[in-house]
Amino acid sequence: xxxxxxxxxxxxxxxxxxxxxxxxxxxxxxxxxxxxxxxxxxxxxxxxxxxxxxxxxxxxxxxxxxxxxxxxxxxxxxxxxxxxxxxxxxxxxx
Amino acid sequence: xxxxxxxxxxxxxxxxxxxxxxxxxxxxxxxxxxxxxxxxxxxxxxxxxxxxxxxxxxxxxxxxxxxxxxxxxxxxxxxxxxxxxxxxxxxxxxxxxxxxxxxxxxxxxxxxxxxxxxxxxxxxxxxxxxxxxxxxxxxxxxxxxxxxxxxxxxxxxxxxxxxxxxxxxxxxxxxxxxxxxxxxxxxxxxxxxxxxxxxxxxxxxxxxxxxxxxxxxxxxxxxxxxxxxxxxxxxxxxxxxxxxxxxxxxxxxxxxxxxxxxxxxxxxxxxxxxxxxxxxxxxxxxxxxxxxxxxxxxxxxxxxxxxxxxxxxxxxxxxxxxxxxxxxxxxxxxxxxxxxxxxxxxxxxxxxxxxxxxxxxxxxxxxxxxxxxxxxxxxxxxxxxxxxxxxxxxxxxxxxxxxxxxxxxxxxxxxxxxxxxxxxxxxxxxxxxxxxxxxxxxxxxxxxxxxxxxxxxxxxxxxxxxxxxxxxxxxxxxxxxxxxxxxxxxxxxxxxxxxxxxxxxxxxxxxxxxxxxxxxxxxxxxxxxxxxxxxxxxxxxxxxxxxxxxxxxxxxxxxxxxxxxxxxxxxxxxxxxxxxxxxxxxxxxxxxxxxxxxxxxxxxxxxxxxxxxxxxxxxxxxxxxxxxxxxxxxxxxxxxxxxxxxxxxxxxxxxxxxxxxxxxxxxxxxxxxxxxxxxxxxxxxxxxxxxxxxxxxxxxxxxxxxxxxxxxxxxxxxxxxxxxxxxxxxxxxxxxxxxxxxxxxxxxxxxxxxxxxxxxxxxxxxxxxxxxxxxxxxxxxxxxxxxxxxxxxxxxxxxxxxxxx
Numbered sequence: 001x002x003x004x005x006x007x008x009x010x011x012x013x014x015x016x017x018x019x020x021x022x023x024x025x026x027x028x029x030x031x032x033x034x035x036x037x038x039x040x041x042x043x044x045x046x047x048x049x050x051x052x053x054x055x056x057x058x059x060x061x062x063x064x065x066x067x068x069x070x071x072x073x074x075x076x077x078x079x080x081x082x083x084x085x086x087x088x089x090x091x092x093x094x
Numbered sequence: 095x096x097x098x099x100x101x102x103x104x105x106x107x108x109x110x111x112x113x114x115x116x117x118x119x120x121x122x123x124x125x126x127x128x129x130x131x132x133x134x135x136x137x138x139x140x141x142x143x144x145x146x147x148x149x150x151x152x153x154x155x156x157x158x159x160x161x162x163x164x165x166x167x168x169x170x171x172x173x174x175x176x177x178x179x180x181x182x183x184x185x186x187x188x189x190x191x192x193x194x195x196x197x198x199x200x201x202x203x204x205x206x207x208x209x210x211x212x213x214x215x216x217x218x219x220x221x222x223x224x225x226x227x228x229x230x231x232x233x234x235x236x237x238x239x240x241x242x243x244x245x246x247x248x249x250x251x252x253x254x255x256x257x258x259x260x261x262x263x264x265x266x267x268x269x270x271x272x273x274x275x276x277x278x279x280x281x282x283x284x285x286x287x288x289x290x291x292x293x294x295x296x297x298x299x300x301x302x303x304x305x306x307x308x309x310x311x312x313x314x315x316x317x318x319x320x321x322x323x324x325x326x327x328x329x330x331x332x333x334x335x336x337x338x339x340x341x342x343x344x345x346x347x348x349x350x351x352x353x354x355x356x357x358x359x360x361x362x363x364x365x366x367x368x369x370x371x372x373x374x375x376x377x378x379x380x381x382x383x384x385x386x387x388x389x390x391x392x393x394x395x396x397x398x399x400x401x402x403x404x405x406x407x408x409x410x411x412x413x414x415x416x417x418x419x420x421x422x423x424x425x426x427x428x429x430x431x432x433x434x435x436x437x438x439x440x441x442x443x444x445x446x447x448x449x450x451x452x453x454x455x456x457x458x459x460x461x462x463x464x465x466x467x468x469x470x471x472x473x474x475x476x477x478x479x480x481x482x483x484x485x486x487x488x489x490x491x492x493x494x495x496x497x498x499x500x501x502x503x504x505x506x507x508x509x510x511x512x513x514x515x516x517x518x519x520x521x522x523x524x525x526x527x528x529x530x531x532x533x534x535x536x537x538x539x540x541x542x543x544x545x546x547x548x549x550x551x552x553x554x555x556x557x558x559x560x561x562x563x564x565x566x567x568x569x570x571x572x573x574x575x576x577x578x579x580x581x582x583x584x585x586x587x588x589x590x591x592x593x594x595x596x597x598x599x600x601x602x603x604x605x606x607x608x609x610x611x612x613x614x615x616x617x618x619x620x621x622x623x624x625x626x627x628x629x630x631x632x633x634x635x636x637x638x639x640x641x642x643x644x645x646x647x648x649x650x651x652x653x654x655x656x657x658x659x660x661x662x663x664x665x666x667x668x669x670x671x672x673x674x675x676x677x678x679x680x681x682x683x684x685x686x687x688x689x690x691x692x693x694x695x696x697x698x699x700x701x702x703x704x705x706x707x708x709x710x711x712x713x714x715x716x717x718x719x720x721x722x723x724x725x726x727x728x729x730x731x732x733x734x735x736x737x738x739x740x741x742x743x744x745x746x747x748x749x750x751x752x753x754x755x756x757x758x759x760x761x762x763x764x765x766x767x768x769x770x771x772x773x774x775x776x777x778x779x780x781x782x783x784x785x786x787x788x789x790x791x792x793x794x795x796x797x798x799x800x801x802x803x804x805x806x807x808x809x810x811x812x813x814x815x816x817x818x819x820x821x822x823x824x825x826x827x828x829x830x831x832x833x834x835x836x837x838x839x840x841x842x843x844x845x846x847x848x849x850x851x852x853x854x855x856x857x858x859x860x861x862x863x864x865x866x867x868x869x870x871x872x873x874x875x876x877x878x879x880x881x882x883x884x885x886x887x888x889x890x891x892x893x894x895x896x897x898x899x
Contacts (some may be wrong), residue, residue: 014729
């Protein structure tokens with residue numbers, strides 16, 4: 001029962017990643033794509049968590065944290081890039 | 095080190111000091127210092143005469159590369175000593191001559207004598223070496239020294255052309271010879287000529303025997319200017335006359351003759367050897383003498399004459415090799431006559447040709463030209479030179495009482511005997527030899543007469559000459575006088591040479607003919623009765639005189655010969671078209687497009703790895719060790735495939751970049767699923783950073799010509815990418831089923847905590863078990879970072895622009 005549930009949720013999350021790919025490729029605007037990438041990241045977090053349960057290990061908890069940080073940083077920098085045209089601005093006082 | 099090796103190397107040692115002598119002792123002509131050495135060497139070698147004429151030989155070995163069987167073995171027997179005496183004897187005379195020929199003020203004497211000494215040492219090394227590899231080293235050194243000497247006046251274009259031509263041809267032959275030597279080594283297991291000769295019986299049926307013979311003969315023929323490789327010799331006449339006299343008449347061009355004679359004990363007795371050596375010899379003899387008649391330059395006449403006489407000697411060596419079949423007794427002495435004639439003519443040619451070159455050099459030096467159309471009537475102005483020329487040319491033409499007459503008679507005897515051989519199909523073709531030999535002798539007679547009479551008799555034309563001609567200084571006359579007196583002495587007392595030099599040399603050329611305690615019977619005399627040979631000589635003189643007197647009437651036949659068929663034409667056009675074709679090929683495949691080069695690389699990979707494994711039937715798939723596949727793995731793989739396939743079809747670059755990012759994240763997911771947390775962590779970070787870098791590059795693409803078009807489709811690229819993927823997939827599948835031994839990872843799992851004190855096995859491997867790789871990868875990262883920094887910061891081109899403004 002537990003096994004089936006785990007597998008089922010893995011399958012569902014994988015399918016939802018597949019679904020976000022649609023938005024990534026055919027998303028009409030750039031923010032659509034960025035959101036798609038972000039949700040791929042969040043899906044991956046869930047995926048890793050379920051895999052950890054399935055494998056009965058704590059070794060992947062860092063991975064979850066890391067994806068969270070990277071997803072956040074990535075989305076923020078994209079947003080800044082789309083808004084300002086630059087990710088790291090030059091120091092004007094120099 | 096034995097004295098003998100020191101003697102061979104002494105010219106090289108002296109060559110080191112020559113530039114210093116030239117620089118610091120300016121008031122004395124450098125040649126005087128050089129002159130001492132060949133004289134000393136000559137006297138040293140003369141001391142071997144009694145030993146060698148007793149039939150003994152001297153051998154000294156110094157180990158050079160003993161592990162490869164290459165030792166510096168100096169070996170003196172009859173043949174080696176004969177050549178050694180020629181090299182040092184004529185070498186001394188040439189050095190003396192060059193002292194008066196080359197001006198102390200105008201010429202770069204240091205380089206001249208360095209090259210000349212280098213050549214002398216190399217030539218001594220060739221003739222006195224028993225080891226084939228050492229012989230080859232010295233052989234190439236003679237080519238190199240000859241190249242340097244021909245281009246001595248390197249400011250002239252023709253000198254450079256001649257030097258290049260001779261270098262290309264002789265080095266081509268040298269390489270072939272080298273290959274032949276290696277084949278000999280493969281057959282016998284030794285480089286020593288002595289030891290190879292003892293194994294002749296076993297190797298003569300070996301399958302490599304004929305290739306070795308052909309390759310070695312190619313080396314000998316190119317060096318000795320045999321047809322059709324003779325074309326470099328006339329162009330080598332751009333060298334200073336002492337060089338022509340020494341290298342291109344007396345010594346270097348005889349290195350091929352030496353090689354054929356030296357290796358005769360190995361190859362003689364084979365029909366191929368007999369026909370190749372004798373056939374090429376007689377053709378060269380005929381072609382050389384035929385071509386010599388039409389030349390107008392004195393040195394060109396002598397060059398073609400040298401070619402033809404070398405052909406004569408070569409032919410005799412080939413005919414003489416038949417003697418091996420018969421053994422030795424008084425009856426079959428007929429067949430060994432050819433070898434006797436070869437050795438005797440070798441000596442004679444060196445004497446009279448050396449003298450003639452020196453005479454021509456004197457004429458050139460005193461009148462400023464070597465063109466026979468401008469010369470004439472010098473007889474009364476240069477009486478000594480004229481006498482020397484008469485002796486030299488009459489000997490060359492084969493007139494009594496000079497030594498050329500004797501060797502020509504012996505030559506006729508040799509070819510007549512050979513034509514009666516009932517061996518090697520000589521019954522059918524044998525008559526060609528005397529006929530060709532006789533015709534060639536007629537031409538030899540004609541050009542000899544042209545050489546002496548067009549230069550010294552006839553009308554004196556002072557208006558065509560640059561200088562006022564007068565007799566040469568005595569120092570310049572001494573060397574040709576010595577040589578000419580030798581011509582006369584050997585002509586009148588030929589038996590001075592017979593048992594001291596000729597017989598031992600014959601014994602080293604055809605040793606198997608002699609039984610123990612036997613000697614060749616050598617008796618050369620002028621009058622042997624009213625034989626065919628005598629009538630042939632009379633015929634040569636009669637027809638030659640008639641043809642010489644009517645030369646202007648028939649010399650037009652030389653114009654019939656089409657220029658396009660000339661060998662020089664082939665050589666020049668061969669070089670040009672070779673260059674052109676090479677350029678064409680290079681331009682065809684070196685397009686400068688990385689795309690094309692990648693196509694080559696990948697196509698090669700498919701052909702070599704795919705084709706190779708396919709022919710070896712290595713593609714097997716064994717599913718017994720594979721793990722079961724979960725459904726989420728399938729879906730993850732599906733996502734990865736969709737993202738990867740989307741890359742080439744993406745409409746814009748940003749989609750492609752994001753797709754690549756997805757592929758990377760999915761890979762991290764696979765790391766998670768396959769239980770590799772460290773890899774997953776690293777992969778996530780690296781993927782994020784590289785996607786950011788891709789975006790950076792994308793953002794900085796130039797505004798102009800910004801292409802947001804899909805990747806164009808190319809069938810070749812598609813096929814190749816499909817092929818590479820397929821091959822790699824098959825290789826990977828085949829590799830799964832072919833695990834040869836259990837992996838080492840069991841040890842790491844066990845030893846990680848007990849040996850290294852860490853529970854994270856991956857990290858323990860990275861920093862402990864295999865920390866060395868990690869260190870170097872850290873270095874790679876450091877280099878990359880520094881490289882990026884310097885690429886961004888260091889802008890030399892722009893700085894230059896600023897400085898130029």
